Amino acid sequence: xxxxxxxxxxxKTDLSGTSTGYKxxxxxxxxxxxxxxxxxxxxxxxxxFKDAIEINARYPIWFPQNPTLDNYLRLLEHPALRWLFNIVxxxxxxxxxxxxxxxxxxxxLGKKRFIGRGxxxxxxxxxxxxxxxxxxxxxxxxxxxxxxxxNIWAVILPTVGWPFGVFLMKQFSETVPTExxxxxxxxxxxxxxxxxxxxxxxxxxGVGALAIFTFVNTWNDYxxxxxxxxxxxxxxxxxxxxxxxxxxxxxxxxxxxxxxxLAAVPIIIVFIAFQKYFTQGIAMGAVKG
Amino acid sequence: xxxxxxxxxxxxxxKKQKQSQFSGMxxxxxxxxxxxxxxxxxxxxxxxxxxxxxxxxxxxxYSFLEYGIGGVQGFAGFDNYLRLLQDEVFHxxxxNTILIVVVAVPTVTAFxxxxxxxxxxMHAFPRSFFRCVFYLPVVTGSVAITVVWKWILDPYNGxxxxxxxxxxxxxxxxxxxxxxxxxxxxxxxxxxxxxVLYVAAxxxxxxxxxxxxxxxxxxxxxxxxxxxxxxxxxxxxxxLVITTINSFQCFALIQLLTRGGPxxxxxxxxxxVYYTAYTLxxxxxxxxxxVVLAIIIAIFSAIQFKVAKTD
Numbered sequence: 074x075x076x077x078x079x080x081x082x083x084x085k086t087d088l089s090g091t092s093t094g095y096k097x098x099x100x101x102x103x104x105x106x107x108x109x110x111x112x113x114x115x116x117x118x119x120x121x122f123k124d125a126i127e128i129n130a131r132y133p134i135w136f137p138q139n140p141t142l143d144n145y146l147r148l149l150e151h152p153a154l155r156w157l158f159n160i161v162x163x164x165x166x167x168x169x170x171x172x173x174x175x176x177x178x179x180x181x182l183g184k185k186r187f188i189g190r191g192x193x194x195x196x197x198x199x200x201x202x203x204x205x206x207x208x209x210x211x212x213x214x215x216x217x218x219x220x221x222x223x224n225i226w227a228v229i230l231p232t233v234g235w236p237f238g239v240f241l242m243k244q245f246s247e248t249v250p251t252e253x254x255x256x257x258x259x260x261x262x263x264x265x266x267x268x269x270x271x272x273x274x275x276x277x278x279g280v281g282a283l284a285i286f287t288f289v290n291t292w293n294d295y296x297x298x299x300x301x302x303x304x305x306x307x308x309x310x311x312x313x314x315x316x317x318x319x320x321x322x323x324x325x326x327x328x329x330x331x332x333x334x335l336a337a338v339p340i341i342i343v344f345i346a347f348q349k350y351f352t353q354g355i356a357m358g359a360v361k362g
Numbered sequence: 363x364x365x366x367x368x369x370x371x372x373x374x375x376x377k378k379q380k381q382s383q384f385s386g387m388x389x390x391x392x393x394x395x396x397x398x399x400x401x402x403x404x405x406x407x408x409x410x411x412x413x414x415x416x417x418x419x420x421x422x423x424y425s426f427l428e429y430g431i432g433g434v435q436g437f438a439g440f441d442n443y444l445r446l447l448q449d450e451v452f453h454x455x456x457x458n459t460i461l462i463v464v465v466a467v468p469t470v471t472a473f474x475x476x477x478x479x480x481x482x483x484m485h486a487f488p489r490s491f492f493r494c495v496f497y498l499p500v501v502t503g504s505v506a507i508t509v510v511w512k513w514i515l516d517p518y519n520g521x522x523x524x525x526x527x528x529x530x531x532x533x534x535x536x537x538x539x540x541x542x543x544x545x546x547x548x549x550x551x552x553x554x555x556x557x558v559l560y561v562a563a564x565x566x567x568x569x570x571x572x573x574x575x576x577x578x579x580x581x582x583x584x585x586x587x588x589x590x591x592x593x594x595x596x597x598x599x600x601x602l603v604i605t606t607i608n609s610f611q612c613f614a615l616i617q618l619l620t621r622g623g624p625x626x627x628x629x630x631x632x633x634x635v636y637y638t639a640y641t642l643x644x645x646x647x648x649x650x651x652x653v654v655l656a657i658i659i660a661i662f663s664a665i666q667f668k669v670a671k672t673d
Contacts, residue, residue: 178406187399207652211420234413312505333506
């Protein structure tokens, strides 16, 4: 049985997949689950264009018969665009600050030999393993002390402090060859110059991954936004605004779906546009992290 | 790319070499390097200390204080922690949280591994299509996903009742079903990242080993368990840890769908921390619950590391 042609045949069927029966079964399950995953999104978008009669219908209306912008117009009676601006500003600011501070710190941890390095790194690892949400309550008191409650910086600053980025950047910096840095130094480049013109370009893929990761995580960090910004409607983020609308008018699903669409669609477009970098970034971050 | 050891485990090693980290460096050089390193670290350390370390310390300190609506009343010793033993709500929260973790973590891990195995050898387009679809709920955000599920499960206007013909059934208001729907929704928002990770890890498995095993007549299952499984172990460990932490911290779902009800049947520790702090204004006790939650998560993570290492 273990003749050469047989072995080759086993290998071939394997590379092309498995038995046809299993392949069909797998494909059917995959497509069904994919539809199940896509459906909430479909329901948000179509729901946001339904009028009150269709929203409250007692039978399923799979597609809006009389598409209307009424839900969006009613959404704009609330400061929804301000909420959108807030969440974009928070996510972008947290992303930029995190990438900058984390790449500087990660470089020092990864490439420099200094007193206290081991201890510092151990502290960072331990902090990462702790649940972020547990510190949010004392954090609010701290922010109130600094007069930052209901201020969007109260969401940005703690996000930048979270040590995952430092950890990720350390992993990437370690791959930069020391010789290149030494060559730059011999050529007379100072510490900062060496970092920005030699090291930074080499860890760019890592910075890109961290940027994407920070952006999406900040956008979706609802708990932090809720605790820090709940007191002032003008400081709400879009997710927080929607959740409050839901609390106030729990059966006005058309309005809520319009809000959900406004929150979801921009970030989905960003995701699809950068999908390749996105998935690469997440995979890289984890394999290295 | 070579197989990377789990990072956290790998980091333990350089510590051993600490004595030699300065070898060949003069004292002056060590001092100069130390100063410049801390200058590089300064911006990051500022944020880390101010907004992570200090709140952690405050959290632990408050957990030992009698601190309610009227401000700090005095030192409570272990009273806040002892209260946990008597607290029915905390017991319900602990039970539900552990149930969520015990159900969600294995199903998310197994299902995402199955999906990844099914798609990683596909052509580029269907592979990225499926990966994208499963990642969409993560990107969409927990609030948007949660409000649409609230509508789907609504007793009067909800699609589920209309399709299933169960008129007026309040899925989220019924003790026996509420938590299972929470777990289902949590599942849909949790498998995106593991799939991305597994697809990458499976793509990195050394193809020559697989081919060699197949030439030797190994079955599919043998190839999976003997070759692929050990090589994707670091990814599995990472997936287990992040899924566990996410499941423990599941909050938006509870707050927007059930607020812990009916009759605490969807109460989780995380929601109780929030509720105790902001509705009851019982800060000392809320921080004690938070500390206990952190300890529980640390224990779960440690167990997973232990198990994964002995494998």
